[in-house]
Amino acid sequence: EAQVTQNPRYLITVTGKKLTVTCSQNMNHEYMSWYRQDPGLGLRQIYYSMNVEVTDKGDVPEGYKVSRKEKRNFPLILESPSPNQTSLYFCASRPWAGGYYTSSTDTQYFGPGTRLTVL
Amino acid sequence: QQPVQSPQAVILREGEDAVINCSSSKALYSVHWYRQKHGEAPVFLMILLKGGEQKGHEKISASFNEKKQQSSLYLTASQLSYSGTYFCGTVGSSNTGKLIFGQGTTLQVKP
Numbered sequence: 001e002a003q004v005t006q007n008p009r010y011l012i013t014v015t016g017k018k019l020t021v022t023c024s025q026n027m028n029h030e031y032m033s034w035y036r037q038d039p040g041l042g043l044r045q046i047y048y049s050m051n052v053e054v055t056d057k058g059d060v061p062e063g064y065k066v067s068r069k070e071k072r073n074f075p076l077i078l079e080s081p082s083p084n085q086t087s088l089y090f091c092a093s094r095p096w097a098g099g100y101y102t103s104s105t106d107t108q109y110f111g112p113g114t115r116l117t118v119l
Numbered sequence: 120q121q122p123v124q125s126p127q128a129v130i131l132r133e134g135e136d137a138v139i140n141c142s143s144s145k146a147l148y149s150v151h152w153y154r155q156k157h158g159e160a161p162v163f164l165m166i167l168l169k170g171g172e173q174k175g176h177e178k179i180s181a182s183f184n185e186k187k188q189q190s191s192l193y194l195t196a197s198q199l200s201y202s203g204t205y206f207c208g209t210v211g212s213s214n215t216g217k218l219i220f221g222q223g224t225t226l227q228v229k230p
Binding site: 031033035040041042043044045048050056058059090096107108109110111112113 | 121151159160161162163166206208215216217218219220221222223
């Protein structure tokens with residue numbers, strides 16, 4: 001079954017304690033992204049990666065790090081979490097052949113989400 | 120630049136129709152529509168590519184007017200299962216494939 005998995009699904013932590021949220025996909029997709037979702041603000045992109053070792057900032061990258069050492073994995077790292085990073089986080093993946101979307105079948109799949117609370 | 124969706128919320132009775140609009144201030148290459156149920160991940164509905172095409176998915180269809188930088192999602196004869204938050208996502212003229220989402224439109228269908 002094609003899927004994107006995230007762990008943990010729920011996390012309560014304290015300010016300053018480093019944490020990692022893992023993301024893995026089994027569809028051999030090149031392109032992966034992290035989003036955060038906050039009420040009234042929609043989904044905002046944190047970081048994205050077009051392929052292994054290729055990552056770039058999205059719209060709200062401050063306070064986050066990512067790495068892409070393997071095609072299937074794209075972990076999100078919070079080195080020193082703060083309360084304003086309390087949010088619902090989604091990982092997503094899709095095919096990418098470079099350039100624009102060339103097919104209307106280029107579906108982006110989302111993981112189930114990680115609800116993070118920073119006290 | 121985040122696209123703007125309207126309306127922010129819609130309440131319908133079963134069988135009624137609704138239109139959700141998505142507007143961007145920048146040139147668009149493609150528009151993507153997703154639906155999210157409460158507590159779940161967004162689920163892909165359709166992509167509309169540059170060219171002004173119209174797509175359909177069951178009783179949900181969409182149009183894309185690239186000149187006006189707008190897209191509309193049409194829900195006809197709505198069902199209870201259509202309830203949720205609808206997001207449009209836009210891809211502008213870049214090579215990054217960066218997908219920027221609107222703030223969402225909450226649709227509630229009542230019996």
